[in-house]
Amino acid sequence: MTSRVLDQLRTLESESIHVIREVAAEMQRPCLMFSGGKDSIVMLHLAVKAFAPARIPFPIMHIDTGLNFPEVIAFRDRLVTDLDLDLVVASVPDALARGEVREGPGGSRNRIQTPVLLAAIEEHGFDALFGGARRDEEKARAKERVFSFRDEFGQWDPKNQRPELWNLYNGRIAPGEQIRVFPLSNWTELDIWNYIAHYDVPVPGLYLAHDREVVERQGMLYAVNDFIDARDDEVPAVRRVRYRTMGDANLTAAVESEADTIAKVVEEIAAVRLTERGATRGDDKVSDTSMEDRKKEGYF
Amino acid sequence: MSDLLRFATAGSVDDGKSTLIGRLLFDSKGLFTDQLEDIERISQRRGNDYVDLSLLTDGLRAEREQGITIDVAYRYFATPRRKFIIADTPGHVQYTRNMVTGASTADVALILVDARKGVTEQSRRHAFLATLLGVSHLVLCVNKMDLVDWSEDVFRTIVDDFKEFAAKLIVGDLSSIPVSALLGDNVVTRSEHTPWFEGATLLSLLENLHVASDRNLVDVRFPVQLVIRPQSSAARDYRGYAGNLASGILKVGDPIRVLPSGLETTVAGIDTASGPVDEAFPPMSIVVRLAEEIDVSRGDMLVRPRNVPTVTQDVEALICWMDESATLSARKKYAIKHTTRWARALVRDVEYRIDVNTLHRHIEDDELALNDIGRVTLRITAPLFVDAYRENRETGSFILVDESTNRTVAAGLVLRR
Numbered sequence: 100m101t102s103r104v105l106d107q108l109r110t111l112e113s114e115s116i117h118v119i120r121e122v123a124a125e126m127q128r129p130c131l132m133f134s135g136g137k138d139s140i141v142m143l144h145l146a147v148k149a150f151a152p153a154r155i156p157f158p159i160m161h162i163d164t165g166l167n168f169p170e171v172i173a174f175r176d177r178l179v180t181d182l183d184l185d186l187v188v189a190s191v192p193d194a195l196a197r198g199e200v201r202e203g204p205g206g207s208r209n210r211i212q213t214p215v216l217l218a219a220i221e222e223h224g225f226d227a228l229f230g231g232a233r234r235d236e237e238k239a240r241a242k243e244r245v246f247s248f249r250d251e252f253g254q255w256d257p258k259n260q261r262p263e264l265w266n267l268y269n270g271r272i273a274p275g276e277q278i279r280v281f282p283l284s285n286w287t288e289l290d291i292w293n294y295i296a297h298y299d300v301p302v303p304g305l306y307l308a309h310d311r312e313v314v315e316r317q318g319m320l321y322a323v324n325d326f327i328d329a330r331d332d333e334v335p336a337v338r339r340v341r342y343r344t345m346g347d348a349n350l351t352a353a354v355e356s357e358a359d360t361i362a363k364v365v366e367e368i369a370a371v372r373l374t375e376r377g378a379t380r381g382d383d384k385v386s387d388t389s390m391e392d393r394k395k396e397g398y399f
Numbered sequence: 400m401s402d403l404l405r406f407a408t409a410g411s412v413d414d415g416k417s418t419l420i421g422r423l424l425f426d427s428k429g430l431f432t433d434q435l436e437d438i439e440r441i442s443q444r445r446g447n448d449y450v451d452l453s454l455l456t457d458g459l460r461a462e463r464e465q466g467i468t469i470d471v472a473y474r475y476f477a478t479p480r481r482k483f484i485i486a487d488t489p490g491h492v493q494y495t496r497n498m499v500t501g502a503s504t505a506d507v508a509l510i511l512v513d514a515r516k517g518v519t520e521q522s523r524r525h526a527f528l529a530t531l532l533g534v535s536h537l538v539l540c541v542n543k544m545d546l547v548d549w550s551e552d553v554f555r556t557i558v559d560d561f562k563e564f565a566a567k568l569i570v571g572d573l574s575s576i577p578v579s580a581l582l583g584d585n586v587v588t589r590s591e592h593t594p595w596f597e598g599a600t601l602l603s604l605l606e607n608l609h610v611a612s613d614r615n616l617v618d619v620r621f622p623v624q625l626v627i628r629p630q631s632s633a634a635r636d637y638r639g640y641a642g643n644l645a646s647g648i649l650k651v652g653d654p655i656r657v658l659p660s661g662l663e664t665t666v667a668g669i670d671t672a673s674g675p676v677d678e679a680f681p682p683m684s685i686v687v688r689l690a691e692e693i694d695v696s697r698g699d700m701l702v703r704p705r706n707v708p709t710v711t712q713d714v715e716a717l718i719c720w721m722d723e724s725a726t727l728s729a730r731k732k733y734a735i736k737h738t739t740r741w742a743r744a745l746v747r748d749v750e751y752r753i754d755v756n757t758l759h760r761h762i763e764d765d766e767l768a769l770n771d772i773g774r775v776t777l778r779i780t781a782p783l784f785v786d787a788y789r790e791n792r793e794t795g796s797f798i799l800v801d802e803s804t805n806r807t808v809a810a811g812l813v814l815r816r
Binding site: 103105109110113148 | 401402470471473474477481482484496497499500503504611616624625628630631633637648670672680683684697734736737792793796797798800805807
């Protein structure tokens, strides 16, 4: 303490809390996007700290694709009870049933999350949405602002972003427009895990190594579950695996791992040589700029 | 304990800036296999016989197609000693806006010079903008040393040339390193080709630079972000003022004055995300509890009674204009954000425009256009609590916002009065 230097985790924590408080102070109706993944868990944890001992002054929203790991839904519901949160669920299956959206080829619901999200934003009148995205995740994200302006269609225009200097954020918008806010912009995957380990932040058990029946498909390990059946030529086998990301259960692959504690996960991440999206997400492999294209349409 | 260092790089593709960053990421293992495969694949498709490390930083479609860098990109890597955040900005004069943005939060600026070309107008501009934005450590990287036969004379001439120019600027410290970003010499590992060079490699320099003392730990400035008042019965008596400590060291028991009201009391407690502390220092996010219940709201500032900022509605500032669709001139009005306070600002006068290449002051100019920097006087609708930017980056900076488009149109640096 005598050197009066904050270590990197506390520096990042401080910066994120500053961002979260700025939004609460300046925006009319913020909402925190919660996916059940580790990034949104850390973001929620920081929001709790930002307003303690008061409760979080905004709701959290979950885009339920209907393809979630049941463990993630159970985890979400427990957090909502424990932290006394207001939860908004935007349901993709409901939107499908109403015929508002249609599934893509291969059963991907990644693209149709966007219209469901935009409809929920409009219904609830949210003007600021917190997302747990980090700039180290993907090259289009590396250029996105902490306060990212979206027009009335929810679109991101990478060439027309507001300059962002010091810690002076500009959240001024016209009615119907929104700001997407990324308090974890400067965190890396390893920072997130170090933080979870250091502050004992609870995460779904799927992140830790466990035995699970999986099939190997294009070099990736997919769990056999309600959403994925083994194909005729595939032989399911029990392997020791864990998940690095929490996407849809029909698209998210597991990685082989012996890391059954958070400390071992940190060790594993520090040594790993593949990005988390590259290792586990079928949905980002479409093209060099697939993330940029989805963000322009209003995706997070 | 590892801390965090932010550095800014500026330069054009020709200088090998992206290659240098790619090299830092690659050699410090901040780069993942699939990212590398990705750029190897694209390099091959384009018919390059080398891996184009610049593809790592150029992420947007237009950038990849046109081979240019449009915007500020942030990159991350870490060594056991430090986490690094790189603000990577394009170097051309039309991107002064992005350089200013990148430098606004940087501790260190890397100035890249091509050994064959020497110090150019562009390198002088980068140095000027970095020091203007209060970056106190400059690192001059003389790149492409392999193309000048690792000549010590070439290196020394460039360094001397740069120092002559830097003497006109306020530079905290300047280091110079002969490197080859393409081959990796003196970036992460020491070069065998420069036995005459005694200094550290770039990474080692970045790991060891002492930046903690750059912060202002003298003048207590605490802009209030919001008031924390729980509604629950358990914490009904709690009332705290949340914010980021901009400067100074704030201790429990300290007398404080609230601006603008002038009311005085003492600090009863300081809460942080990790519990209560006896003292806070920047850049901690804290909640301050006061001994007496007095009226404090967002936009107010807590300071020490004997050390107060200038409370004024008249601000002298350097402005970097950032909007392409309009210009700044006398009598125009904008929204202004300074610390946690919004107000309106009227431009009284444009005193001069600075040529960012020659540092010449054009007093005949009365308008600032995109990427222009100039001195202006502003009249504010309500008093701001300001310090000179040189002494305090947090209370010396502001942004201007166009009230019709809501775009951030300018960055402002408060000058000493």
